[in-house]
Amino acid sequence: xxxxxxxxxxxxxxxxxxxxxxxxxxxxxxxxxxxxxxxxxxxxxxxxxxxxxxxxxxxxxxxxxxxxxxxxxxxxxxxxxxxxxxxxxxxxxxxxx
Amino acid sequence: xxxxxxxxxxxxxxxxxxxxxxxxxxxxxxxxxxxxxxxxxxxxxxxxxxxxxxxxxxxxxxxxxxxxxxxxxxxxxxxxxxxxxxxxxxxxxxxxxxxxxxxxxxxxxxxxxxxxxxxxxxxxxxxxxxxxxxxxxxxxxxxxxxxxxxxxxxxxxxxxxxxxxxxxxxxxxxxxxxxxxxxxxxxxxxxxxxxxxxxxxxxxxxxxxxxxxxxxxxxxxxxxxxxxxxxxxxxxxxxxxxxxxxxxxxxxxxxxxxxxxxxxxxxxxxxxxxxxxxxxxxxxxxxxxxxxxxxxxxxxxxxxxxxxxxxxxxxxxxxxxxxxxxxxxxxxxxxxxxxxxxxxxxxxxxxxxxxxxxxxxxxxxxxxxxxxxxxxxxxxxxx
Numbered sequence: 452x453x454x455x456x457x458x459x460x461x462x463x464x465x466x467x468x469x470x471x472x473x474x475x476x477x478x479x480x481x482x483x484x485x486x487x488x489x490x491x492x493x494x495x496x497x498x499x500x501x502x503x504x505x506x507x508x509x510x511x512x513x514x515x516x517x518x519x520x521x522x523x524x525x526x527x528x529x530x531x532x533x534x535x536x537x538x539x540x541x542x543x544x545x546x547x548x
Numbered sequence: 549x550x551x552x553x554x555x556x557x558x559x560x561x562x563x564x565x566x567x568x569x570x571x572x573x574x575x576x577x578x579x580x581x582x583x584x585x586x587x588x589x590x591x592x593x594x595x596x597x598x599x600x601x602x603x604x605x606x607x608x609x610x611x612x613x614x615x616x617x618x619x620x621x622x623x624x625x626x627x628x629x630x631x632x633x634x635x636x637x638x639x640x641x642x643x644x645x646x647x648x649x650x651x652x653x654x655x656x657x658x659x660x661x662x663x664x665x666x667x668x669x670x671x672x673x674x675x676x677x678x679x680x681x682x683x684x685x686x687x688x689x690x691x692x693x694x695x696x697x698x699x700x701x702x703x704x705x706x707x708x709x710x711x712x713x714x715x716x717x718x719x720x721x722x723x724x725x726x727x728x729x730x731x732x733x734x735x736x737x738x739x740x741x742x743x744x745x746x747x748x749x750x751x752x753x754x755x756x757x758x759x760x761x762x763x764x765x766x767x768x769x770x771x772x773x774x775x776x777x778x779x780x781x782x783x784x785x786x787x788x789x790x791x792x793x794x795x796x797x798x799x800x801x802x803x804x805x806x807x808x809x810x811x812x813x814x815x816x817x818x819x820x821x822x823x824x825x826x827x828x829x830x831x832x833x834x835x836x837x838x839x840x841x842x843x844x845x846x847x848x849x850x851x852x853x854x855x856x857x858x859x860x861x862x863x864x865x866x867x868x869x870x871x872x873x874x875x876x877x878x879x880x881x882x883x884x885x886x887x888x889x890x891x892x893x894x895x896x897x898x899x900x901x902x903x904x905x906x907x908x909x910x911x912x913x914x915x916x917x918x919x920x921x922x923x924x925x926x927x928x929x930x931x
Contacts, residue, residue: 473555480562486750486788487569490829491576499580500830504588507832508876510808516857517905518921520603526924530905532627532644533607533920 574794577830585823585833586878596877597859604872604882606889607906608918610641612648617910619661620897623668624715627901629908630671631916632662638673640685643901643908643918652683652695661710665718670698672721672735674708680723682735701733703740710758714766714783722769722783724756730771732783742786744771745779750789752779758802764809768826772800778814780826793824795831802851807858819846821863821873835861835873837880851897856904864895870909884909884919891917 516522517530550558615634622629627644636657640650656677663672674680680701689695706726714720714732720741721733729745729752745751754774762768768790772778776796779789798817805812806823811832814822821835837846847867854861854875861873862884868891870884884890893912900907906920 470549470552470555473552473559477555477559477562480559480566483750484562484566484569487566487573490791491569491573494573494576494580494829497580497828497830499582500825500828500832501583501588503825503828504583504585504832507585507811508589508592508594511858511876514807514857516855516859517903518604518855518860518907519597519857520599520921522857527903527905529903530921531923533906533918534923 580828580830584878585876589876594876596874596879597881599872599882601882601887603922604884604887604907604919605922606887606917607920608643608646608916609889610639610643610646610916610918611914612639612641612651613637613914615914616893616896616912617914617916618659618896619673620899620908620910620916621663621671622899622901622908623664624666624902626668628664628668629899629916630662630664631910632659632673632675633914635914638662638671638683640671641916643906650685650695654681655697656681661708663711663713663721665713666716667718670718670735672711672713674701674711674723676707678702678704678707678725678727680704680708680711680721680733699735699738701731701735701738701740703731704729706755709756712759712761712769714761715763716766722759722761724759724771726755728752728754728756728773730756730759730769730781732786742783744781744786744789750779750792752777754799757800760803760805760812762805762809762826764805770803770805770812770826772803772814772816774799776800776816776818778803778812778824791826791829793829793831795822795824795834796820798848801849804852804854806854807856813852813854813861815849815852815863817848819848819865821849821852821861823861823875833875833878835863835878837865837871850895853898853900853907855900855907862898862900862907864898864909866894868892868894868911870895870898889917891915 613633617633619632629641629643636654638652658676659673660675670684672682681697682699684698704725708723710724719736724730731740732742752773756771756773758772778793780791796816800816802815823833847865849863851864861875863871868885871880872882874881891911891913895909895911897910906918908918910916
């Protein structure tokens with residue numbers, strides 16, 4: 452490894468630091484290029500968006516959803532627990548911070 | 549040894565090569581986008597979900613914070629919620645009774661995120677202290693009434709923006725950070741198990757704002773960042789992201805896996821939500837609101853949540869709106885920010901109860917609100 456002598460001063464040392472930094476960035480870029488090439492290859496084997504949508508729509512409509520006005524069964528009566536029981540706030544000893 | 553000038557030339561060539569590859573990828577993806585969810589669903593004859601304004605009632609208003617609410621999380625079982633606020637406290641609520649079971653004063657008041665452990669016995673929080681603090685809810689308070697920290701997870705070099713326990717694992721937690729990384733932690737030892745991003749290529753290139761773990765395959769999680777991308781990670785392989793998802797034009801503030809685990813939703817500073825296919829990388833749908841009459845900048849999406857079937861996408865915005873999107877038809881079917889008993893400020897966080905029966909929203913108005921579908925009279929309409 453070349454190191455600038457004292458007489459050569461900061462110029463060579465700065466050059467060395469610059470070199471290491473650029474080499475590290477170059478390695479990252481080369482790695483990223485490889486990842487992108489892999490992704491391009493994978494994409495060449497990937498189906499269009501429409502292929503998966505039938506399954507997507509069917510799946511969504513097959514699950515019971517308590518927040519929908521109309522939903523498929525089975526129904527769970529615990530969904531209505533939010534309306535049960537006395538909401539007796541007088542007995543609540545909560546404090547405000 | 550190559551001179552600096554040679555290296556700079558190679559660097560420029562490599563940059564051009566990467567940019568060209570990115571552009572080719574973008575074009576190839578565009579060619580595969582032959583439709584989107586809404587166009588497909590309309591062709592299939594699907595009708596949008598139809599709500600009356602009074603259908604999603606506010607059944608609880610949880611009052612007690614003295615500052616903006618920044619984050620909330622439900623327990624997987626029971627009906628408890630933990631919330632984090634600008635007032636420097638975590639509060640644990642029994643959402644069913646509205647009672648506060650714990651109020652935890654934090655050492656660092658600038659908290660940004662909180663999470664419940666899967667067994668409901670601990671809570672985690674993090675923020676500008678760049679650490680994640682764990683509290684065991686069964687601990688005894690000290691003489692001053694303060695709950696002791698049971699563990700502090702240190703190592704991030706920037707703020708902790710988001711945290712989530714790995715489902716069904718009390719001992720593992722994932723955090724996202726302003727230091728551009730995500731970390732998988734062992735909570736019992738306080739050690740970092742893996743760091744995602746940072747020195748390795750394919751990591752985020754700006755602050756990470758949000759994480760979501762796939763509950764169908766807990767080895768996978770997604771992270772959303774200020775670099776406008778979302779990245780998919782396999783917790784067994786920290787050295788590179790599995791995939792990067794492009795599309796947003798601003799910070800990605802919120803990511804959430806779709807209930808089936810094969811897709812995920814995002815919310816961004818660019819004012820849109822998007823739905824992506826995890827495996828193929830396709831952008832399946834953009835949920836974009838109409839610009840206002842004065843053509844002002846679109847309000848940012850701060851937080852999102854899916855209903856349990858995924859048919860509804862809830863999105864909180866920086867202007868106080870909380871749109872309910874029909875995920876299939878990409879139409880807004882309700883605005884929770886415009887109803888009776890709405891929040892008086894920005895909605896900063898959203899969370900769905902584990903059985904999907906209730907949505908909790910947290911706001912800069914210092915309150916949390918729980919909404920559910922109005923009481924059904926049995927037998928009720930089913931399709």
